[in-house]
Amino acid sequence: MPIDPTLPYDDHNVFAKILRGEIPNRTVYEDEWALAFHDINPQAPTHVLVIPKGPYVSWDDFSAGASAEEIAGFVRAVGHVARSLGLVEPGYRLLANIGQHGHQEVPHLHVHLFGGKPLGPMLARFD
Ligand code: AMP
Numbered sequence: 424m425p426i427d428p429t430l431p432y433d434d435h436n437v438f439a440k441i442l443r444g445e446i447p448n449r450t451v452y453e454d455e456w457a458l459a460f461h462d463i464n465p466q467a468p469t470h471v472l473v474i475p476k477g478p479y480v481s482w483d484d485f486s487a488g489a490s491a492e493e494i495a496g497f498v499r500a501v502g503h504v505a506r507s508l509g510l511v512e513p514g515y516r517l518l519a520n521i522g523q524h525g526h527q528e529v530p531h532l533h534v535h536l537f538g539g540k541p542l543g544p545m546l547a548r549f550d
Pocket residue numbers: 437448461462463464465472519520526527528529530
């Protein structure tokens with residue numbers, strides 16, 4: 424079920440638990456600002472999630488409320504993960520779902536990083 428993006432940050436969400444080490448993950452990269460790990464239900468040969476360490480519900484929340492350091496650290500971590508996985512050539516896709524129409528399911532900001540095969544057009548037709 425998509426989340427309600429107007430709710431405050433919920434410390435019991437699954438990615439908060441991963442950040443606290445309460446449930447396992449397959450870590451790809453970690454630094455002061457971000458954690459990257461394999462998606463549990465991969466939609467492409469490479470499907471990694473990158474999350475900020477801070478308590479942000481979504482991209483909307485993060486872009487409005489995070490510090491410049493947090494934003495720079497997170498964006499650099501996403502780029503670093505893609506490079507370290509060898510995805511820059513031949514290319515990859517970033518995706519962040521936000522709220523109901525975005526079909527966001529976990530209420531902690533995450534960027535999906537997809538690669539490892541040609542990914543096709545961006546979205547299905549909308550008509
Ligand atoms: P979204 O629809 O953008 O909120 O995507 C949530 C993603 O989190 C989905 O791709 C899930 O497969 C993934 N996911 C949920 N729980 C876990 C978990 N424990 N470890 C790794 N990925 C997870």
